[in-house]
Amino acid sequence: MAPDLVFAICAAAFGLAIGSFLNVVIYRLPKMMQAEWQTQCAEFEGRAPEQAARFNLLVPGSHCPACKTPLRLRDNVPLLSYLASGGKCAHCGGAISVRYPVVEALTAALSAWVAWRFGFGLPGLAALAFTFVLIALTFIDADTTLLPDSLTLPLLWAGLLLNIPGTFVPLSEAVIGAAAGYLILWSIYWLFKLVTGKEGMGYGDFKLLAALGAWFGWKMLLPILLLSSVVGASVGIVLLAVARRGRDIPIPFGPYLAAAGFIALIHGEDIARRFVPF
Numbered sequence: 001m002a003p004d005l006v007f008a009i010c011a012a013a014f015g016l017a018i019g020s021f022l023n024v025v026i027y028r029l030p031k032m033m034q035a036e037w038q039t040q041c042a043e044f045e046g047r048a049p050e051q052a053a054r055f056n057l058l059v060p061g062s063h064c065p066a067c068k069t070p071l072r073l074r075d076n077v078p079l080l081s082y083l084a085s086g087g088k089c090a091h092c093g094g095a096i097s098v099r100y101p102v103v104e105a106l107t108a109a110l111s112a113w114v115a116w117r118f119g120f121g122l123p124g125l126a127a128l129a130f131t132f133v134l135i136a137l138t139f140i141d142a143d144t145t146l147l148p149d150s151l152t153l154p155l156l157w158a159g160l161l162l163n164i165p166g167t168f169v170p171l172s173e174a175v176i177g178a179a180a181g182y183l184i185l186w187s188i189y190w191l192f193k194l195v196t197g198k199e200g201m202g203y204g205d206f207k208l209l210a211a212l213g214a215w216f217g218w219k220m221l222l223p224i225l226l227l228s229s230v231v232g233a234s235v236g237i238v239l240l241a242v243a244r245r246g247r248d249i250p251i252p253f254g255p256y257l258a259a260a261g262f263i264a265l266i267h268g269e270d271i272a273r274r275f276v277p278f
Contacts, residue, residue, distance in 0.1 A: 003119070004115075004116055004119050004120075005116075007116075007119060008115040008116040009112070011111040011112050011128060012109070012111055012112035012115075014111060015107040015108035015109070015110065015112065015128075016078040016079055016105075016107065016108045018132055019078060019103050019106065019107030020078040020104055022132060022136050023099070023100050024062070025057060026103065026136055026140050026143070028055070028056070029057070029140060029148055030140060030143065030146055030148075031055065032055065032056060033146070035052060035055065062076050064091060064092060065094075066089060066095075067089060067091055067094060069089070069091040072090075078104045079101050079108075082096065082100060083101070087101075099139075103135065107131075107132065110131050113266070114127045114131050114265070115128065117266055122162075122167060123167055123168065126158070126162050126167060130158075130215065131262065133151055133154075133155050134261055134262055137151055137254055137255075137258050138259070140254075141204070141252040141254030141258075142252055142254075145202065145252045146202075146204065147205065147207065147208055149207065152204060152208050152210075152211055153207060153211075155208075155211040156207065156211035157214075158214075159178070159213075159214030159215035159216075160175065163217075168215055168217075168268075169215075169216060169217035170217070173218055173219065174213070174214050174215070174216075177210075177212075177213025177215075177216065177220070177221060178210045178211070178213045179210070179213075180213060180218050181211070181218075182206045182207065182210035184209065184221065184225070185201065185205050188200070188201075204254065205257065208254055208257050208258070208261075209221070209224070209225075209257060212224055212257065212264065215261075215264075215265075216264045216268050220264045223260070223271045224261060224264055227256075227259070227263060228253065228256035228257045228259065228260040229256070231260070232251065232253055232256040235256070
């Protein structure tokens, strides 16, 4: 069996397990952020923060969202447990969101694709980590319109560090890409706010584009923006027409940036040559 195929199969299996953990991150990280903000607000106002049960990415253990019964090991096998139980809790029969197997299957599929594309080595392992973070950011932003600094900033620094030896692009292009990525959306934000008096996007979008610039260099910024804008506009039109979503309800831009970032990871060199021939 070819080494690249073996790596892809192993990456898919590993992706299933990581997908299960990403479900935890997607659900719990925003709640952890909210608890931290409430604590900071209480301290700022001179109040004692409310005492709450320990809650982080590890505690409490996995449990049914309906009846809170802790999951047994056999109930917590990625994808297979959901299929075997028919999407219901074995204890109370409550429905389990299809989001869980979707994230696990998506992570496995994208992991196999990335492993096949890059092979085993530093670029392949880095690309896998990049993909995992993008998946978490996509679903968190879709749920909460938040792009946590605890994910975007490490992604930015990882891109710069990986490109010191030129893993994906020369370091100079990565540094310019990070700075330009942030400033482009920052400028659009303030221009839109000056014209309309409204905020068109969040600061997390600036940091995510900066991170993508750090990974793939300044040449990929225009293609990433065009791809994410086209997809975002198309989805927005569908939501307005079909789901009758109000115009005042914000549509998160992070998932479209993340999708464009993944396309840049897989096809970045070809896309860059088309947009920036020199």
